[in-house]
Amino acid sequence: MSSNKDISPPKIIKDRGSIHPINNMKDSIMSLLVSFGFEIVDGPEVETEEFNFDMLNIKKTHPARQMHDTFYVEKKSNLLRTHTSPVQIRGMLEKKPPLAFISGGKVYRKDDDATHLPMFHQVEGIFIDENVSFAQLKDLIYKIIYSLFGDDVELRFRPSYFPFTEPSAEVDILSKEGKWLEILGCGLVNPIVLENCNIDSDNYSGLAFGLGIERIAMLKHGVKDIREFYKSNLDFLSQFK
Amino acid sequence: MKIAYDHLVDRIKEKPTIEEVSDNLLQLGHEHEVEGNVFNMEFTPNRGDCLSINGLLRDLSVFYTCDINQKIYSEELNSLQIDFKNLTPDICPQISFLKLEIDKIPDKYNGYLNDYFLDLGVNKNNFFTDISNYISYETGQPTHCYDADKMNGRLVLQELDINQEFETLLNKKINLKNKNSVFLLDDKVINLAGVIGGKSTSCSSETKTVLVECAFFKPEAIIGKSVKYDIQSEASHKFERFVDPACHDRVIRRFINIVSEHANIKDISAISYEFEQNKVIKIPVNVNKINQIIGINISEEQYLNYLSKLGFLINNDLILVPSYRSDIETQNDLAEEVARIIGYDNISKNDLNIPKGKISNNYAIENKLRYFLLDEGFYEVINAPFVSGSIDNSIKVDNPLDSNKTYLRTNITDSLLDNLLFNERRQKDSIKLFEISDIYTSKNNEIIKTRKIAIIASGRVGHNHEDFSKKINQKHLTEIFQKALPNENFDFQILSRDSLDTKIKNEIVCCELDIDNFSPEVLNYKQTVKSPDNYNQYSPISDLPYSIRDLSFSIKDFSKRESLEDYILGFKDEFLKKVYIFDYFYNEKNSEIKIGFRFVFQSPSSTITEREVNDIIGVIINHTQKIKGISIPGLN
Numbered sequence: 001m002s003s004n005k006d007i008s009p010p011k012i013i014k015d016r017g018s019i020h021p022i023n024n025m026k027d028s029i030m031s032l033l034v035s036f037g038f039e040i041v042d043g044p045e046v047e048t049e050e051f052n053f054d055m056l057n058i059k060k061t062h063p064a065r066q067m068h069d070t071f072y073v074e075k076k077s078n079l080l081r082t083h084t085s086p087v088q089i090r091g092m093l094e095k096k097p098p099l100a101f102i103s104g105g106k107v108y109r110k111d112d113d114a115t116h117l118p119m120f121h122q123v124e125g126i127f128i129d130e131n132v133s134f135a136q137l138k139d140l141i142y143k144i145i146y147s148l149f150g151d152d153v154e155l156r157f158r159p160s161y162f163p164f165t166e167p168s169a170e171v172d173i174l175s176k177e178g179k180w181l182e183i184l185g186c187g188l189v190n191p192i193v194l195e196n197c198n199i200d201s202d203n204y205s206g207l208a209f210g211l212g213i214e215r216i217a218m219l220k221h222g223v224k225d226i227r228e229f230y231k232s233n234l235d236f237l238s239q240f241k
Numbered sequence: 242m243k244i245a246y247d248h249l250v251d252r253i254k255e256k257p258t259i260e261e262v263s264d265n266l267l268q269l270g271h272e273h274e275v276e277g278n279v280f281n282m283e284f285t286p287n288r289g290d291c292l293s294i295n296g297l298l299r300d301l302s303v304f305y306t307c308d309i310n311q312k313i314y315s316e317e318l319n320s321l322q323i324d325f326k327n328l329t330p331d332i333c334p335q336i337s338f339l340k341l342e343i344d345k346i347p348d349k350y351n352g353y354l355n356d357y358f359l360d361l362g363v364n365k366n367n368f369f370t371d372i373s374n375y376i377s378y379e380t381g382q383p384t385h386c387y388d389a390d391k392m393n394g395r396l397v398l399q400e401l402d403i404n405q406e407f408e409t410l411l412n413k414k415i416n417l418k419n420k421n422s423v424f425l426l427d428d429k430v431i432n433l434a435g436v437i438g439g440k441s442t443s444c445s446s447e448t449k450t451v452l453v454e455c456a457f458f459k460p461e462a463i464i465g466k467s468v469k470y471d472i473q474s475e476a477s478h479k480f481e482r483f484v485d486p487a488c489h490d491r492v493i494r495r496f497i498n499i500v501s502e503h504a505n506i507k508d509i510s511a512i513s514y515e516f517e518q519n520k521v522i523k524i525p526v527n528v529n530k531i532n533q534i535i536g537i538n539i540s541e542e543q544y545l546n547y548l549s550k551l552g553f554l555i556n557n558d559l560i561l562v563p564s565y566r567s568d569i570e571t572q573n574d575l576a577e578e579v580a581r582i583i584g585y586d587n588i589s590k591n592d593l594n595i596p597k598g599k600i601s602n603n604y605a606i607e608n609k610l611r612y613f614l615l616d617e618g619f620y621e622v623i624n625a626p627f628v629s630g631s632i633d634n635s636i637k638v639d640n641p642l643d644s645n646k647t648y649l650r651t652n653i654t655d656s657l658l659d660n661l662l663f664n665e666r667r668q669k670d671s672i673k674l675f676e677i678s679d680i681y682t683s684k685n686n687e688i689i690k691t692r693k694i695a696i697i698a699s700g701r702v703g704h705n706h707e708d709f710s711k712k713i714n715q716k717h718l719t720e721i722f723q724k725a726l727p728n729e730n731f732d733f734q735i736l737s738r739d740s741l742d743t744k745i746k747n748e749i750v751c752c753e754l755d756i757d758n759f760s761p762e763v764l765n766y767k768q769t770v771k772s773p774d775n776y777n778q779y780s781p782i783s784d785l786p787y788s789i790r791d792l793s794f795s796i797k798d799f800s801k802r803e804s805l806e807d808y809i810l811g812f813k814d815e816f817l818k819k820v821y822i823f824d825y826f827y828n829e830k831n832s833e834i835k836i837g838f839r840f841v842f843q844s845p846s847s848t849i850t851e852r853e854v855n856d857i858i859g860v861i862i863n864h865t866q867k868i869k870g871i872s873i874p875g876l877n
Contacts, residue, residue, distance in 0.1 A: 006799035007834065010806060010822050012705050015618040016770050017673065019611060022623060024772055039598030046636065046649075046681045046688045061461040063286060063481070068468055072639040073649070074683060080638075100595045112642055119625040127595055134580060135536025135591035142590060157585035159270025159577065161285035161568075167535075167577035169585055188534060191573055205534065207593075220776040228782075232622040232660035234669050235782040235818075241773060 021240040022121055022229055025217040026104045029123050032147050036140070038102040038125055043087030045106055046078050051086035056164040057192045071108050071118070080108035083210065084124040085164060091126070092197035097204045098129040104213070117226055121213035126189065128199060128206035134167055134188055137207040141171055141186055144209070148216065149173055156180065165208055166190045181219065184211040242282045244378075245360040248294055248353070249280075254306035265304050268584045271297070279361065287568040289482025293381030296565070303550045303582045311379065314497035314509075321510035323452075328399040330516030332422055332462040333434070336398070337489040337513040339453040339496060340389055343368075343504040346449060351502055369444045369451040372499050374475075381565075382455060382484055382492045383476035385432060389450040391442045394427035398434060400462070401425075407433060410443035415470045422462050424454075435463040435480040437472055450508075455493055457486040485565035487519050522562040522570055526555065534576035536591050537583070547582045548575070606759050607677050610694060612768035613725055618703060619673040619696065624656035626678070634682040634689075649681050653695035654753045658736065661697050665745050668787045671701040673713070677756070695753040696731070699745075706825040706837075714748045728762040781845065788842040788849050790858055793824065796834040798870020805871055808864060809838050814857050818843045835874075 019027075030040060043051075052058075053065055063069060064082060071080040087103035104123040112118050127140075138157065145155050154174040162168045165187025172180040186209035191201030199206075214226050221240070223229070228236055246259045257265075263275055266282075271291065274281045282291075290296045298307040321340050327333060346368050350358070357375050358365055365371050369386040377383045400422045407430050408414050417423070417430065424432035431439045435458040444451060463480040467473070493511055500506060528541040545555050554561040562569045569575065580588060611621065627638065627646030636649040650656060653676050664672045675696045682689045698718060702708035711717070715733050722731045736749040792809075796802050810820060817840060824837030840861075842854050865871055 006802055007827050009825050009827070010706060010836070012707055013821070014705065015671070015703050017615040017617070017619040018621065019615065019772060020621040020623050023621060027772070034598070034600065037595030037597050040601040040603070042603065044681075044688070044690050045679055046690070061464050061481075063464065066465050066468065067640045068465075071641075073636050074639075074686075074688075075637075076639055077686070078636075078688060098596070100598055110640065110642065117625075118627070118642055118646075127593075131533055132593075133534060133536030133591060134576070135588055136593035138585075138588065138590035139593045158267060158272070159581045159585060161270075161287045163287075166571070166573035167580050188573060188576075191571060221779045223779045224781075228779075230623060230625065232624070232663060232674065233667065233782060234620060234664050234672065235667070236779075237620045237622070239777055239779055241777075 016241060018237055018241045020229075020237070021217050021221060021223075022213055024240065025220065026121055026123060026213050029148070029211060029213070029216070030102060030104050032144070033102045033123070033125055036143065038100045038127075041087055041091045041101045041103050042105075043081075043084070043090050043103060045081055045108070046073060047081040047086050048078055051089050052079055052081050052083075055089045055193065055196045056085050057190050057196070058163045062163065067110075069110055071110055082109055083107050084122045085208075085210070088124060088126045088208065089193075089197060092128065092194075092199060097199060097206075098127075100127045101125065114225060114227065117214075117230065119230075120226075122210055123213060124208065124210040126206055126208045128189065128194070128204050130204060132188065132205045132207050134207075137169075137186055137188060137209070140207065141184070141209060144211075145171065145173060145183065148220075155183075160185060160187075162187055164190050164193050175219075181215075183216065184209055186210070242284065242292055243276075243361050244280045244282055244294060244297060245356075246278045246280060247360060248356065249297060249301070251353075252294070252298055252308040253301065254308070257305065262301070265301060266297075268586075269300050269303070269581050271300070284482075286482055289479060289484060289567065290381065290565040292479050292482065293377070294379050296381050299552055299565075302552070303547065311495060312498050313491060313494035314501065315494070318493075319510040321512040323396065323512060324394070325396045325514075326398070327514060327516060328397060329422055329462075331459075332400060333398055333456050333458050334517035335486050335489060335513070335515050335519075336454065336456040337493055337511060339455065339493045339511040340450070340509070341453065341497065341500060341506060342389075342450040342508040343500060344449070344507050345504060346446065347503040354499065354503070367444050367446045367448060368503070369448060369453070369500075372496060373453070375499065376492060376496055377475060377479070380488065380492050380495060381479060382488050383435075383479050384492065384496065385438050385454045385476070386444045386448075387431070387438070387442045387452040387454065388444045388448045389452040390448075392426065392452050397425045397428075399423060399425060403430070405430065408440045409433070409437045409472065410440050411437070412440060413472065415472070417470075421466070422458070433466065433470070434458060436466045436470070436474045436477040453493065453496060455489045455496075457484060457489075483567040487564035489513055519564055521564070523556075523559040524562065524570075524572065524575060526558045526560055527572060530572045531576045531579055534573060535580050535583075535588060537588060539579070539583075544579060547579055550582075551578060606761070606763050607692070607694065607756050609763050609766055609768070610756075610759065611675075611677070612770055613763075613766050614673075614675050614696065615770040616768060617673070617721060617725075618671075619675045619698070622657070622660050622674050622676050624650075624653070624660070624676060624678075626650045626681075628655065634684055636681055636683050636688070651680060651682055652753055653678055653680065653693055654697065654736075654751050657695050657697040657751065658741075658749070661699055661749065662741065662743060665699070665743060667784070668789075669700070671704060671713075673698040692756040693753055694756055695751065696733075697736075697749065697751040699747045699749045704819075704821045704823070704839075706822045709823040709839075712747055713750060715750050718750050726763060726766060728760050783843050783845045785844055785846075785848050787818070788851075788854050790840045790842070790854060791823070791837055792840065792858070792861065793835060793837040793874060794865065795872050795874050796836060796870065797832070797872075799834060801868050801870050802834060802836070805836070805865060805868060809861065812861060816842045816844055816849055816853060816857060 091101040102125040157169045160170040168187035189206035194201040272283045373384045422434040431442045458480045467477040528544045552563045628650045629645040631648040641647045698713045702711040819841040823839045826835045
């Protein structure tokens, strides 16, 4: 004797799609930072040299401004932003401190190989208030890294150089294989940048940080070749449901 | 830049191990790889002062007792008679020349000079050029050696708008174009200033009389030149990153000293030109500010002690920045020096509490659209914006990566079509994609940004027994989208395949809409899919072809159906990519269920063979044949 269940059609298993792993990673990080108190701001990908370089204390002589590193458009009247930092500049010009912004999105550099792409994604954050210190920046970075990689991850801070922060640091985490991997750049906002944005650097200081989304997504998902993210291959995309 | 451990440690009293030096270099912010006994350094672009043995020792002096003052020639120098004119003092505010004659060219090098070539595997050229290269390694100051016998005439340094061929001392012919700072000898270019010298005046193994040029070029005059002319130039690498403008006398005297240790000097004369006085940067002593910036509490004595170790002078309440530290101008710069010495990892963290900010709702509509599309089986893609074709309002890239990427795209659909064809070529029979992106155009010199969503689909509606035989078409998509989001007009269009390089006939349906045109009603959509809350580990994908097999079963004993489904849908094999029920029919009259399974096979390493597929299918058939009441029609 057969039951109705035995003869009923099989349950329809609908194919579900997936958010692109880079957007998913970006959204996760931005949600984390919003939970820390940051507000999301937006800015254009086609930027001016003024916002992308000058306001950020990136001097005319800086190698990043060369034609071999930056995509210029419309007879050099504009460029494709090389980082999301110009959004912070726009935010600082619009609002008065204390302020805490994050921005995320596509950025462009003139690279194309197995580890670099001409388009990639960043999330950046900035916090401006009275007496913001490097020690507080460290506290924030620890919170971010622990949230992303777990409380038991080992990390280190290394001095580095970004024209828009001083002191500047790069942060590495120790991989399971025992290799140090660079995860983010950060620092205290260079007072020159604050002054460029009409913020009195005698009264205010700030911290800033930036993460490369592809790097973190590669580590989290175990993707070895950055180009896989942008082939739009369904075999690849269907793994991130 | 490669720096040998032995060359450093020879000048460090404490004789630290290579591991200790490596750790301290890292603490100071000098990234490197240790390759045998050599540090392969990667300095940040603001630390041009470290591009030498002396530079690195100056930084390591915070940990060790370092000997930076090598022996120099200390006698008075005769004034060099030279017919030289600097027409670009703004670019080259300091320049010195040394003329030196020896009686015999040495046939071997002593101690440290020999070690330099041996330990770093550097090729030797000729006596004077070899010393010049070593001097650059030791002091960080590039010098250029002319064969003095070839230097008869008027020497002029000038920035010229020039168009002429120039042969470098490495026998490379380059076409100088546009503005270049050059040295001219009787109006002929003999040296691309700060980058590379010319062949016509270069030293050879016969040269006994040398004219050494020791200059300070401002970085902006040099930057980009080596890339422009595709020249590997250590000199330009250093000038671009700033060299010490106040080191000329010491460098020239060191040059003479090294020569004197290898040959008898018959004649020496030198001259220095200073067209602009070096400015000493002075920063007020303010330890409270330093403590506030870093978030520490050190005493003023400790603070000044740190700076003294790095070569800073303290004069009353002012800190005088050494001439080689072009990167130090502000209190924040000094704070970084202190933090480096303490060690970033040794600075304790202080609690940071950020007041809650405003929650932005800018992306609410597009996020809701995203999840609706996920529910309907669409995959999100991201494409780079560079395309070959243009329309009237396209934005042109001045320096594209290649000629196929000259413009910014003005629509997303073309990118999605490429993605769809890419997947069709990989035997995907149900393709549903979408992308959300800003699109940039130009109108009357204004950049216009539009946020858009584009959707494309083709092939089967789905991989289940109900949707398998249905094809995606305009009507189908319109109905689904209308049902879920009744207030929106997606306006699906059919894309012609006429000009596409494909034999597949499935209808391609697409739409592209401004996000701003969606109504807030979208937010009422009740999504079923959630974003993944864990990070799936990716399995490498294969570009090799699929092999597809279908198996149809006849079920007479309906109670066995569930176990058949469980077995087949749960079957695992490394070559089995996917299995699903593509057909189901209950024949009440015959009291029979017919159920069809589709198996998709792919090998990660080579094209999967018939035999490999048959072996796997054989295992499945063998198992299912043991289930009573289930048969495979046509098998026996």
